[in-house]
Amino acid sequence: MEMKNSEDIRNLPVGVFDSGVGGLTVAREIFRNLPNEKIIYFGDTARVPYGNKTKETIIRYSKQIANFLLSQGVKAIVVACNTASALALNELKDSIDVPVIGVVEPGARAAAAATKNGRIGVIGTEGTISSGLYSEFIRKIRPDCQIFGQPCPLFVSLVEEGMIDDEVTITMIHRYLDHMIENDDIDTLILGCTHYPLLRTVIAREIGDAVTLVNPAYETANALKALLEHKDLSNDTSFDLSDHSFFVSDGALKFQQFASSVLELDIQNTKLKILE
Amino acid sequence: MEMKNSEDIRNLPVGVFDSGVGGLTVAREIFRNLPNEKIIYFGDTARVPYGNKTKETIIRYSKQIANFLLSQGVKAIVVACNTASALALNELKDSIDVPVIGVVEPGARAAAAATKNGRIGVIGTEGTISSGLYSEFIRKIRPDCQIFGQPCPLFVSLVEEGMIDDEVTITMIHRYLDHMIENDDIDTLILGCTHYPLLRTVIAREIGDAVTLVNPAYETANALKALLEHKDLSNDTSFDLSDHSFFVSDGALKFQQFASSVLELDIQNTKLKILE
Missing domain, CATH: 3.40.50.1860 (Rossmann fold)
Incomplete structure (x- = not known):
């Protein structure tokens, strides 16, 4: 029974x-x-x-x-x-x-496993980034990591308008991400919004292959x-x-x-x- | 009493x-x-x-x-x-x-009064443009007018992000509006979304003073x-x-x-x- x-x-x-x-x-x-x-x-x-x-x-x-x-x-x-x-x-x-x-805990776990230099970027909505939850989960696993958060509020609209490989989207990718790559020296980036995996190919091309992209959906x-x-x-x-x-x-x-x-x-x- | x-x-x-x-x-x-x-x-x-x-x-x-x-x-x-x-x-x-x-009828009335060549552009959200209501009101007053509608879905996000006089906003202004100016020969443009008046100065500068901007809020x-x-x-x-x-x-x-x-x-x- x-x-x-x-x-x-x-x-x-x-x-x-x-x-x-x-x-x-x-x-x-x-x-x-x-x-x-x-x-x-x-x-x-x-x-x-x-x-x-x-x-x-x-x-x-x-x-x-x-x-x-x-x-x-x-x-x-x-x-x-x-x-x-x-x-x-x-x-x-x-x-x-x-x-x-x-989706946050699985994404955080994958990023903690992927990073070599312990420097992880997180992109997402204002709400996700200001919650600090990705940082919290990553630090539980690897307290040595440094996490850099960046809200990318325009990405959702750009994806919903189908503006994937578009000069405007590329401009915004650089505006949101360049300082993480150049100043913060991240080697891992969490795509912390379910729309962002749709920009994965363009983001990867623009920021180069020194950064591992983590897709929490997967x-x-x-x-x-x-x-x-x-x-x-x-x-x-x-x-x-x-x-x-x-x-x-x-x-x-x-x-x-x-x-x-x-x-x-x-x-x-x-x-x-x-x-x- | x-x-x-x-x-x-x-x-x-x-x-x-x-x-x-x-x-x-x-x-x-x-x-x-x-x-x-x-x-x-x-x-x-x-x-x-x-x-x-x-x-x-x-x-x-x-x-x-x-x-x-x-x-x-x-x-x-x-x-x-x-x-x-x-x-x-x-x-x-x-x-x-x-x-x-x-806001639609007052905006339509002002545009019908402002146009000289009878060619009016309307920008707004998907919902506003696909309703065709601006056209309907304008044609009630001036059946000779031709109206050209263009949804500008990214403008709301750009305004809410404070990206007013910004290269991305300027790119989108030209992408959305150039064909109305160059091909459709409009002389009047209705800012048919309450966010758009906040872009008024930039739109006016980019499209030039041959086009009268109508602000339905006013x-x-x-x-x-x-x-x-x-x-x-x-x-x-x-x-x-x-x-x-x-x-x-x-x-x-x-x-x-x-x-x-x-x-x-x-x-x-x-x-x-x-x-x-």
């Missing part, structure tokens, strides 16, 4: 949420690395972006979304948004009963895999893209178009879910 | 709302042109921006805000946001009992004055900045800082009001 219950739980989906489309970079890594897990994605497109809103507001929004995902019967929740991970993860862990992971999928195995929650059924569910709080069609054009994910039947 | 009631109504404040800080450019014109009116401002900073959200969502948010302003006893409402004016004004007029004006203050006079709702008490009330749905301090640094409005005691 207990065995059966446990099997049932393993079959349940994993909830994944973000302020909008950015978290699809995390979902994509989960599809690749955990093909036996079904996901329910929520993008809060009616209230996007989160990056420059207050901690109180991000906690409130995150709890509303987590409650919606729980109502859909998820066995675990991935906070696929750096800002929500940085500002609301502890509050979520305290208030809900399923395991919750964010690390988070690995961390989810380890978590599910540890808790005996891993599923063993194979899924494809049409088995997953996608919800947004506004503009389902636009969400699908972005997923299709930017992420090459052919997502059908995204449903609207208003949260208030 | 009726006289007294009517006098009481005249003493009531005017509600002004926007998705965030941009509507303060409208509030500022009201302070200048209607010093006898007290305003209650609401900035929906928890859900900003509105520019790329759907009509359904903008209508829902606008109604929530209008209901809050009515609960504060306003005698009229100014929709100081182009996107909300373009997408939600008719629905607001149908659902509430006090006079409501938006025109809206004039329209409000005419409306209040027409309805016998004008007040005759003089106010200063500390008499007005400001509410935001998130980040009161950041709102005050923006008002102070960008708009040179010294707004104290902005209050938080969560709408859901």
Whole structure:
């Protein structure tokens, strides 16, 4: 009887949420690395972006979304948004009963493992950088590291406008990052916002290959895999893209178009879910 | 008795709302042109921006805000946001009992009066431009006009980052506007988003003085004055900045800082009001 219950739980989906489309970079890594897990994605497109809103507001929004995902019967929740991970993860862990992971700790762990000279840059939204949470996690693992944070508020708009390999984006990359490379001498850079992996190729080309880029989306999928195995929650059924569910709080069609054009994910039947 | 009631109504404040800080450019014109009116401002900073959200969502948010302003006893409402004016004004007029004006019709009227060659450019958010409402109002007055719309989605982020006279902003001004000047031969340009007047000086310098810039914020203050006079709702008490009330749905301090640094409005005691 207990065995059966446990099997049932393993079959349940994993909830994944973000302020909008950015978290699809995390979902994509989960599809690749955990093909036996079904996901329910929520993008809060009616209230996007989160990056420059207050901690109180991000906690409130995150709890509303987590409650919606729980109502859909998820066995675990991935906070696929750096800002929500940085500002609301502890509050979520305290208030809900399923395991919750964010993108900050996996990203911090990967950066601590990657750096040789102990000098790590972190780029993200205002909220993520001012939280100091990447620094905190890195220093727990390697207290010798020095961490340099830089908010890059324009990157989200540039990605959402499709301005990837664009002279304006290149100008902003240099404006935001040159001092980290030239003065702070970083050898590792955390792409601490789920939109930024979409700029990865251009950033790598512009700042050169002396700096290792860490993509927390990739690390988070690995961390989810380890978590599910540890808790005996891993599923063993194979899924494809049409088995997953996608919800947004506004503009389902636009969400699908972005997923299709930017992420090459052919997502059908995204449903609207208003949260208030 | 009726006289007294009517006098009481005249003493009531005017509600002004926007998705965030941009509507303060409208509030500022009201302070200048209607010093006898007290305003209650609401900035929906928890859900900003509105520019790329759907009509359904903008209508829902606008109604929530209008209901809050009515609960504060306003005698009229100014929709100081182009996107909300373009997408939600008719629905607001149908659902509430006090006079409501938006920024689109006054801006359209001023542009129709200003153009010599009948070729008018409109810049704004995706929502404002795709609504086609500026064109509709202009053609009602001057059916001979040709109107050219251009969404400028990056301008809001650039203004909010304080990147006013900046090489990136100048690049984007030319990218968005050059074809309107060179190919479409416009002689009048409507700054159809409340953030854009903050770029007015730079836009004017870059596109040259052959094009007249229309600021709907200025025109809206004039329209409000005419409306209040027409309805016998004008007040005759003089106010200063500390008499007005400001509410935001998130980040009161950041709102005050923006008002102070960008708009040179010294707004104290902005209050938080969560709408859901």
